[in-house]
Each structure stands twice: as C-alpha cells, then as structure tokens.
Amino acid sequence: MSDESNVPFESPCVCMRARKAGRIITQLYDGYLRQAGVTSPQYALLRYIGATEGVSLGELGHALCLEQSTATRNVELLKGKGYVSLVPKADDRRKKILSLTDAGREKLANATLLWQKAQDQVRMELGEAAMEALVQAFKDVAALTKAAAGGRADVNGTDGESS
C-alpha cells in the first residue's frame, strides 16, 4: 500500500470529526468484543440494562439518546439472541420492562473482560489526561440542545429539488 493518501483535508466540521472518531473507537472496541460475539452497541445495551434493571424501553432510549424505534430494534435483536427479556409493565402495559436473562448476564460478564482490554488500550495510548479530556468533551456534547429548531420551520422551500 503506497501511502498515496497525502491528502490532508483538515476539516473544521465538528460533526464529521465526531463521526470519524466514533468509527475509529467503535472499530477498536469491536476488535476486542468480537471474541464474545457482541458488537459495541450491543455491549452498551447489555451493560445499561444490567446496570439499571427494570427500566423501560423508553427510558433506555432516553438515557442513550437513541431514537425510540432504534431502541426497540436493538433490544429486539438482543431478545432474539436470548440475552434480554421484555415484559409489559404491570401498571401500564404500554411500557416494556427490560432485564437480562441468565445468558445475558453471562454474556455481559464475558464481554466485559474483553471490553476492559479495549478500554485499557485507549487509556494507554491516550494517557490519563487526554482520556479525561475526551470524556469531558463527550459530556459537553451531551449538553447540547438538539432542537435546531431555527431551521425546521419551512421545510419544503428553496432547494429541495427532487432527485
């Protein structure tokens, strides 16, 4: 592979950088988690459900900033694999209460050993300070307002030409 990629392309776009960083981190963690047969998003769900037994689908989505339908489907996948159970809540059967099955708890335990290696690698390579800064930056992002309402009013004007 001749390193022809001499293209600098210093993009100022925070979104593009965030997504690129997300891909890199995800692939790093997935490289370890693969041995346990789970992906990074799946591990995140197992871990969240394990840590907060009894929450509903909606609460999970809210906590992780996942769109409702995305939360539904990602959890559904884990249910299909037998790691998670969903039961309607007694006093409000619209809600589905989440919990790990025994298989789910075991999978989480196994995956966590691998997860720790990924986490350690990041800590090693970045150093404690940079890792703290990284986490702080992500917390800052989580505080952003997601409205973007200024732009949404007149949705079909101007250049929305057909494709």
Next chain:
Amino acid sequence: MSDESNVPFESPCVCMRARKAGRIITQLYDGYLRQAGVTSPQYALLRYIGATEGVSLGELGHALCLEQSTATRNVELLKGKGYVSLVPKADDRRKKILSLTDAGREKLANATLLWQKAQDQVRMELGEAAMEALVQAFKDVAALTKAAAGGRADVNGTDGESS
C-alpha cells in the same frame, strides 16, 4: 424532549460515550441539513470530494476512516442523485476518480449555508474553548491504533495536522 428524567448512568465506556455524542451531534447537524435534502454523512462526502477533486474512492475511504465497501456505497448514493461522478482513472482503471457535478457543487454550496448554522450553534453553546477541546479530543482519537485482534496498525490519521 421534556422530562429528560435525569437518568444518571455514568458509564465509563469511552466507546459508548463517543457513539452517544456522535448521535447527538449528527442529529443536530441533520436538523439543519435536512432543508437541503442531505444527511450529515452525505454532506461530509460532498465536502471532501469538493475539496480534493480527483481523489479515488480508496483515498476517500482512507481519509475518512471509512471501510472500503462503505465508501463505495455512500458515494454510489450520491452518484445516483447526480451530485458526484466516478470515472476510471486513465493509468489505472481499477481506481475510480471522484468529482462533483454541477448539481453537486450547487448542493454543496446550499448545504454549506445550513451547515454553518449548525456549526455556529455548537460554537455558541459550547464556547470557543470547549469546541477547541472537542476537536483536539477527536484528533487524539484519530491517532489511536486499530490493533486489537489480529491486525493492521496502519490507521493513518490522514488529518494532515502535524500531530
């Protein structure tokens, strides 16, 4: 967006935080870009191709840390919309050279006006310092090695900045 229910769940997982931050940022930018009929990833590609006319698919993938097949398909979508053209490179017809069409350039210009609003919102809400820290954190991530199971330590940040 109302109760927010203040679910704590302070996860130490860098990957989970990165992905969550990515979703939040993406939705913020998408909220603006929607008026131009492009998504955040699509805008990133248009912008990259516009800034580096004549690069190949492989170079694009490398620069953005996109898997080769992902780069192929994302660009294919833009080609289908008439924004991008792919032509085999003269002296190596395995490679496909990318460039924007006139429609692509116009779409990029329109979308950039909206992109600027998203970027400004982030700058306003985070402040200059936090935004710099955010970008620096993303640069740090881009320098991580993709080691893990089996392989390849040639991640090649491709961000150009002297890191």
Next chain:
DNA sequence: CTTATATACATGTATATACATGCTTAATGA
C-alpha cells in the same frame, strides 16, 4: 507470454440508526 499474486472496487449479508406512520393502551372530556 502466461500464470500467480496483489490491488481496487463491487456485492451479499447483517447490524445500527432515524423518520414517518400505525397500533395498543391510558388518560381526558363531554
């Protein structure tokens, strides 16, 4: 030149994600 190998891209499959919409259950109002 011909075959083997490597490179660059394309394709099949699976998951992750979001928006629009539909369905079921709760809560409200007349």
Next chain:
DNA sequence: TCATTAAGCATGTATATACATGTATATAAG
C-alpha cells in the same frame, strides 16, 4: 360510557456502516 387525545411501542422504509467474498485490472514470477 364513549369519543378524543396522548403515550409507548411496533413497523415500513431509507441510509450508514462493516465483514466476507467476488470480480476486474494491474503487477510480479517463471
């Protein structure tokens, strides 16, 4: 009570992403 509205989840559709594999072209071996 019954119609209306709201809340919570499910489903249809489209895009984003990666891994495994296939195909075409180029390069190296013989």
